[in-house]
Amino acid sequence: MFLAWNEIVKNKLRFTLITGVLLLVAYLVFFLSGLATGLKNLNREAVDNWKADAVVLTDESDKSLYQSSLTLDQAKEVKADKKAVLGQMSAIANNGKKKTNVSLFGIRPEEFLMPSISEGNPFGEENEVVADASLKEDGFKVGDELSISSTDIKLKITGFMEASRFNASPVLYMDLDTLNRVKYGEAVEANKDRINAVIIRGEQQEIADDSLEVIETETFIKNLPGYTEQNLTLTFMIYFLFIISSVIVAIFLYVLTVQKISMFGVMKAQGISSFYLSRSVIAQTFLLAFVGVAIGLVLTLVTGAFLPAAVPVSFDIPTMLVYGAVLVVVAIAGAVFSVLTIVRIDPLKAIGG
Amino acid sequence: MTVLELQQVKKTFGSGRTQVDALKETDFQANEKELIAIIGPSGSGKSTFLTIVGGLLSPSSGEVILNGQPISNMNERERSQIRLREIGFVLQASNLVPFLTVDKQMKLLDQVKKGNMDNAELEQLYEDLGIGELRKKYPADLSGGERQRVAIAKALYTNPSIILADEPTASLDSDRAYEVMELLKHETKSKGTTTIVVTHDIRLTDYCDKVYKMTDGVLTLEGNENR
Ligand SMILES: Nc1ncnc2c1ncn2[C@@H]1O[C@H](COP(=O)(O)OP(=O)(O)OP(=O)(O)O)[C@@H](O)[C@H]1O
Numbered sequence: 001m002f003l004a005w006n007e008i009v010k011n012k013l014r015f016t017l018i019t020g021v022l023l024l025v026a027y028l029v030f031f032l033s034g035l036a037t038g039l040k041n042l043n044r045e046a047v048d049n050w051k052a053d054a055v056v057l058t059d060e061s062d063k064s065l066y067q068s069s070l071t072l073d074q075a076k077e078v079k080a081d082k083k084a085v086l087g088q089m090s091a092i093a094n095n096g097k098k099k100t101n102v103s104l105f106g107i108r109p110e111e112f113l114m115p116s117i118s119e120g121n122p123f124g125e126e127n128e129v130v131a132d133a134s135l136k137e138d139g140f141k142v143g144d145e146l147s148i149s150s151t152d153i154k155l156k157i158t159g160f161m162e163a164s165r166f167n168a169s170p171v172l173y174m175d176l177d178t179l180n181r182v183k184y185g186e187a188v189e190a191n192k193d194r195i196n197a198v199i200i201r202g203e204q205q206e207i208a209d210d211s212l213e214v215i216e217t218e219t220f221i222k223n224l225p226g227y228t229e230q231n232l233t234l235t236f237m238i239y240f241l242f243i244i245s246s247v248i249v250a251i252f253l254y255v256l257t258v259q260k261i262s263m264f265g266v267m268k269a270q271g272i273s274s275f276y277l278s279r280s281v282i283a284q285t286f287l288l289a290f291v292g293v294a295i296g297l298v299l300t301l302v303t304g305a306f307l308p309a310a311v312p313v314s315f316d317i318p319t320m321l322v323y324g325a326v327l328v329v330v331a332i333a334g335a336v337f338s339v340l341t342i343v344r345i346d347p348l349k350a351i352g353g
Numbered sequence: 354m355t356v357l358e359l360q361q362v363k364k365t366f367g368s369g370r371t372q373v374d375a376l377k378e379t380d381f382q383a384n385e386k387e388l389i390a391i392i393g394p395s396g397s398g399k400s401t402f403l404t405i406v407g408g409l410l411s412p413s414s415g416e417v418i419l420n421g422q423p424i425s426n427m428n429e430r431e432r433s434q435i436r437l438r439e440i441g442f443v444l445q446a447s448n449l450v451p452f453l454t455v456d457k458q459m460k461l462l463d464q465v466k467k468g469n470m471d472n473a474e475l476e477q478l479y480e481d482l483g484i485g486e487l488r489k490k491y492p493a494d495l496s497g498g499e500r501q502r503v504a505i506a507k508a509l510y511t512n513p514s515i516i517l518a519d520e521p522t523a524s525l526d527s528d529r530a531y532e533v534m535e536l537l538k539h540e541t542k543s544k545g546t547t548t549i550v551v552t553h554d555i556r557l558t559d560y561c562d563k564v565y566k567m568t569d570g571v572l573t574l575e576g577n578e579n580r
């Protein structure tokens with residue numbers, strides 16, 4: 001560290017620059033990871049809140065909640081530790097001032113899908129709903145009457161639950177009967193026992209009905225429209241940034257090392273081992289990368305605190321720490337070229353003839 | 354006491370028509386407290402001789418014995434250790450680390466080797482070399498002569514048994530060159546080291562105990578002045 005540290009102190013500008021570059025890359029990586037987590041949450045929050053093990057959909061639905069339609073009689077065939085029925089519909093909700101995409105979830109209040117309330121009261125009577133907390137940021141309040149696209153029925157917000165978004169839309173929970181009246185209008189009598197899915201907690205037994213399919217929660221989420229594609233895109237970008245930062249560090253250190261070849265050669269002539277010199281370069285890289293990544297992390301979190309709620313970033317600290325560690329490791333990998341160069345320096349050439 | 358001995362040491366570069374016998378079969382001995390000069394025309398094999406003695410280059414044949422230890426067949430790692438422990442190099446080009454102050458040049462050696470001079474000895478060395486005032490300065494802020502003196506301090510700091518200097522005065526004016534030779538002589542006598550200086554400058558041989566002449570790879574003893 002002696003050599004590494006003294007060089008940094010003497011050549012502050014150089015090393016500030018490389019740390020700055022690493023900082024920016026780290027910032028970008030952390031921000032993208034925040035975006036990835038945020039977008040994931042946007043899609044899966046509601047499902048995560050269920051704390052469910054599996055989702056039962058019709059075989060024909062191809063794992064899509066939207067396309068699945070079954071009856072309460074079929075739901076009875078599902079035998080599990082705990083189960084809950086779910087009806088779903090997408091719509092536009094309007095409180096007179098604002099319109100927003102929503103996902104309407106119809107449930108039975110006595111079953112485990114009933115959300116816990118963070119503000120106001122649970123839905124009780126007909127046409128009452130409990131809304132996702134994120135709607136509060138859009139100006140929705142307890143007591144708001146919502147007009148819903150495609151029906152005359154107005155829904156009244158009686159309370160809010162914790163953040164619950166499904167496939168990027170805020171969720172409104174209501175009684176299954178309310179949902180079906182909204183969903184089927186005139187035809188409600190014929191469809192009043194229609195649901196989209198049965199949600200399962202704990203062990204479930206083989207289902208006799210061939211037309212139903214049990215899907216593990218994680219698989220269900222992965223099959224939400226756009227979810228996997230979005231994730232892959234961001235993950236790919238992050239991995240690409242890892243490679244870029246490794247290359248940047250490699251080039252930068254290599255240039256520095258090449259400039260110092262004769263100095264290293266002289267030191268080797270004096271008997272200072274390649275091991276000591278290489279270790280010094282590695283220590284230097286570690287220090288620069290660590291400082292760059294740490295500042296990048298802090299900067300990301302500070303930026304995050306000032307971002308408007310509309311930006312879907314959500315910072316998952318353990319993931320960020322892993323990415324930070326990866327950045328430090330790839331930076332050190334970038335130093336390998338320099339180490340190889342140092343090992344290959346012939347001290348004889350350095351001292352000349 | 355004999356510190357260094359060369360037995361039939363030979364170095365050939367290349368082969369066939371491009372073959373160069375840089376150093377022909379050479380026997381050589383150096384004792385402690387001896388300051389030895391090697392002079393000779395360019396391309397005669399002086400640096401080849403010095404780098405073989407310094408364990409930087411392996412001879413094509415023959416043996417180099419340093420403090421009773423044959424070093425020719427050692428691997429690079431072992432020779433690196435020998436260089437660190439036994440040899441102090443003073444080179445024509447600056448052998449200082451540009452981003453370390455004079456003091457830290459010495460501290461660097463403490464990082465890689467034990468048994469260097471203690472503080473009192475270092476102070477004495479600084480005083481002998483007249484560089485006590487320069488200890489906080491970086492090499493770029495030193496004059497050529499000051500840099501050369503720091504390089505000598507660095508070579509001596511590890512208490513080597515042998516000091517090898519390849520044209521240590523090449524970048525200095527005559528007065529400075531004499532000063533450097535005076536210093537090398539002083540250190541050689543007071544520390545009991547062996548010093549071999551390669552030079553083009555005949556006038557500098559006045560300071561030396563023995564003068565060898567290198568001609569086309571053949572080393573011959575010129576004079577034994579014992580001043
Ligand atoms: N690595 C090498 N490969 C081939 N030939 C070499 C090599 N090193 C030195 N020689 C040759 O060996 C001979 C002796 O070279 P050396 O460097 O020892 O001379 P020198 O006496 O130090 O000269 P100078 O006073 O110019 O430094 C020269 O002819 C040189 O060309």
Ligand SMILES: [Mg+2]
Pocket residue numbers: 352353399400401
């Ligand atoms: Mg030479």
